[in-house]
Every structure is written in C-alpha cells, then in structure tokens.
Amino acid sequence: MSNDHRELSNESAEELHENEHWTEVFRHEMESGSDDYSTPWWEDCYAQLVTAVDNCLSPFKPRSVLEAGCGSGKATLLLKTPFNRIVLLDFSEAALRYARHLTERYHKKNVETIHGNIFSLPFPDTEFEFTWNTGVLEHYEPEKIVEMLAEM
Numbered sequence: 001m002s003n004d005h006r007e008l009s010n011e012s013a014e015e016l017h018e019n020e021h022w023t024e025v026f027r028h029e030m031e032s033g034s035d036d037y038s039t040p041w042w043e044d045c046y047a048q049l050v051t052a053v054d055n056c057l058s059p060f061k062p063r064s065v066l067e068a069g070c071g072s073g074k075a076t077l078l079l080k081t082p083f084n085r086i087v088l089l090d091f092s093e094a095a096l097r098y099a100r101h102l103t104e105r106y107h108k109k110n111v112e113t114i115h116g117n118i119f120s121l122p123f124p125d126t127e128f129e130f131t132w133n134t135g136v137l138e139h140y141e142p143e144k145i146v147e148m149l150a151e152m
Contacts (some may be wrong), residue, residue: 015134024094036069042129050078057081069118069136073099076132077106087128089114089121119144121151 053075067076070088072095077086088099088111096113103111104139116122118136133150137145 046075046078049075051131052078057130058131061064064128064130066121066123066128066131066152067133067150068121068131070099070113071095071135072102072111073111073138074102075134077102077108077111084110085128086111087114087123088112089116089118091115091117118148119151 009022017078057079058081062081064087065076065079065081065083065085066087066089067073068089070076071092073088073090075100076088088096088103090099090113092095093115096115099113100111102138103113114122118133133152140148
C-alpha cells in the first residue's frame with residue numbers, strides 16, 4: 001500500500017489489516033465470476049432487508065442515498081426506491097471495483113463509487129436524504145461505532 005493512501009485516509013494498523021482482508025475477499029469475488037448469493041440464507045437475508053428498507057423509505061421518497069462502508073454495495077443496489085443519486089463509499093478499492101461490476105449487472109444509473117473513510121466522510125452533513133450501512137458496525141468497538149454514527 002502506498003504512503004499516499006495512508007496519508008489520505010489516515011488509517012491505523014488495524015484498519016490497514018481490515019482493508020487487506022476485504023481486498024482479498026472482493027478480489028476472490030471478482031475472480032470467481034459468480035455474482036449469485038453464496039447460500040440461500042444470504043439470498044433470503046438480502047430479500048428481507050431490501051423489502052424492509054424499501055417499506056420504511058416509501059413514505060419519504062428520498063432522492064439520494066449514501067451507503068457508507070458499502071462493500072459490494074449490493075444492499076443499496078437491490079433497493080427498489082427510485083433514487084436520483086446513489087453514492088457507494090468504501091475504503092477498499094477492491095470492494096468498489098466489485099460494486100461497479102454489480103452496478104452494471106443490475107443496470108443501475110446515477111451511481112458513484114467513492115474511495116473514502118467512514119470516519120471522515122467527504123460530504124456536507126445534509127448532502128444525502130438517506131445514509132446507511134449494513135455489515136459494518138459489528139467490526140468496531142462501541143466508541144468507534146458512536147464516532148461512525150456521528151459522522152454519518
């Protein structure tokens with residue numbers, strides 16, 4: 001990893017290790033050539049999650065969404081809510097490559113992928129009408145979760 005990347009994102013040794021892990025996971029996903037779910041459990045999990053979130057968003061009709069710590073971005077890309085702008089942010093370039101791949105596969109428009117740090121989002125506070133993440137919080141200690149949520 002270049003020194004420029006470390007200075008840009010100010011990652012700790014733990015975050016660098018986490019980034020290396022996810023880089024390997026998404027490298028494997030891209031090389032496998034399979035965009036399907038690894039198990040029926042995951043397929044059902046995504047279906048339930050997407051339905052619940054779409055139902056919650058329906059009355060508000062948000063036009064923009066940020067998935068901070070998006071990984072593959074699959075959860076946001078599967079939402080039926082008609083966003084004018086979708087932003088997928090992650091610290092793993094490999095995850096973002098996979099997210100761009102899924103964006104094409106799902107024929108989504110108005111999608112931006114941003115390399116960034118969930119603890120220091122490069123957007124004004126009111127940039128998005130809906131900000132969320134899935135599968136991120138459990139990787140951090142409680143004080144870091146509070147910091148993350150305050151930033152989002």
